[in-house]
Amino acid sequence: MRVPRQIPFLLALLLAVPSGADSLILFIGDGMGLEHMKLAQDAAGAPWTGFPHFAAVDPSSLCGIPDSPASGTAIATGHRTANRRIGMLEDGRAAASLAERARGMGFAVGIVTNDLLTGATPAAFYAHWGDRRDHKAIAAFLFRSGLDLFIGGGGRHLPRREARRAGYDYRTSLGPPLGPKALVVLDGGEMPFLMDDPVNGRLLPAVQAALDRLWGDGRPFFLMVESALIDHASHDNDAARLEVEMRGNVRTILSYLQEWVGRHPETALVATADHECGGFDAGARAFTDDHHTAEPVAVLSTRPLSGEMVQQWELHGCLLEILRARTPR
Numbered sequence: 001m002r003v004p005r006q007i008p009f010l011l012a013l014l015l016a017v018p019s020g021a022d023s024l025i026l027f028i029g030d031g032m033g034l035e036h037m038k039l040a041q042d043a044a045g046a047p048w049t050g051f052p053h054f055a056a057v058d059p060s061s062l063c064g065i066p067d068s069p070a071s072g073t074a075i076a077t078g079h080r081t082a083n084r085r086i087g088m089l090e091d092g093r094a095a096a097s098l099a100e101r102a103r104g105m106g107f108a109v110g111i112v113t114n115d116l117l118t119g120a121t122p123a124a125f126y127a128h129w130g131d132r133r134d135h136k137a138i139a140a141f142l143f144r145s146g147l148d149l150f151i152g153g154g155g156r157h158l159p160r161r162e163a164r165r166a167g168y169d170y171r172t173s174l175g176p177p178l179g180p181k182a183l184v185v186l187d188g189g190e191m192p193f194l195m196d197d198p199v200n201g202r203l204l205p206a207v208q209a210a211l212d213r214l215w216g217d218g219r220p221f222f223l224m225v226e227s228a229l230i231d232h233a234s235h236d237n238d239a240a241r242l243e244v245e246m247r248g249n250v251r252t253i254l255s256y257l258q259e260w261v262g263r264h265p266e267t268a269l270v271a272t273a274d275h276e277c278g279g280f281d282a283g284a285r286a287f288t289d290d291h292h293t294a295e296p297v298a299v300l301s302t303r304p305l306s307g308e309m310v311q312q313w314e315l316h317g318c319l320l321e322i323l324r325a326r327t328p329r
């Protein structure tokens with residue numbers, strides 16, 4: 001259902017509250033299959049039950065079994081592509097991403113991940129390149145993206161001098177409050193598994209800082225949050241680390257986002273995965289594979305998602321619809 005554009009505008013005027021509503025938060029669990037999600041449940045329930053709308057989508061890429069570049073590209077651009085390609089079609093053409101479209105529509109845009117910021121999933125939202133492994137080329141896209149906020153790992157691919165030349169406030173920690181264009185690098189590589197992290201969790205403070213920055217901006221915003229290490233634990237067939245990731249870096253983050261959206265009800269929250277990894281069986285706590293599978297993945301939403309959604313790339317149109325319904329005028 002479309003919200004008449006005038007209503008939030010008038011309410012904002014009448015109540016003199018920031019107009020940072022009418023926004024979209026997209027959470028992506030990298031490698032998070034339906035069985036993985038069971039690890040985040042206990043007697044107290046699971047965050048999934050807080051989402052009124054649920055679908056399952058087929059993440060197959062043009063190569064069949066998807067990788068994160070192809071799945072990220074499907075979600076970000078609405079196009080099925082070949083593996084390894086980031087924001088790029090099979091014929092080499094670039095495809096505009098949700099983040100780029102949102103920026104063009106006047107939204108503030110942020111990207112948060114516990115992977116490398118030049119990793120495939122975040123890169124699908126700002127880069128257009130044929131090979132996920134070329135971090136130098138992908139970093140160049142990040143610097144000229146013009147997006148407002150990046151928080152994540154991968155400092156070794158993001159030289160401070162180039163970041164500053166591109167106008168980014170380059171930081172290695174979250175405080176004090178972030179400026180208008182901020183690049184926060186919390187690790188030289190990917191962040192450690194939560195089970196091994198001496199800091200005991202960096203993704204939640206990163207999400208909190210991102211929401212403070214984007215809400216305080218006054219414009220509507222689009223925020224993509226990736227919880228990446230589910231995939232890594234699954235490649236390792238490490239059920240113990242996977243469970244800690246699912247509880248600490250999925251359940252905790254989603255619970256926080258649900259609570260935040262509860263306080264900012266004009267903001268939509270959509271949670272999904274790029275693909276399953278490991279052929280995981282939660283009952284047996286066992287894996288049947290050490291790579292990705294083409295099993296369906298979940299789409300959970302606080303808002304109705306329009307149209308038929310069977311293929312993963314079709315999610316893109318639903319997300320774009322949310323942004324378009326809220327385009328500031």
Ligand SMILES: [Zn+2]
Pocket residue numbers: 031068231232235277292
């Ligand atoms: Zn993987």
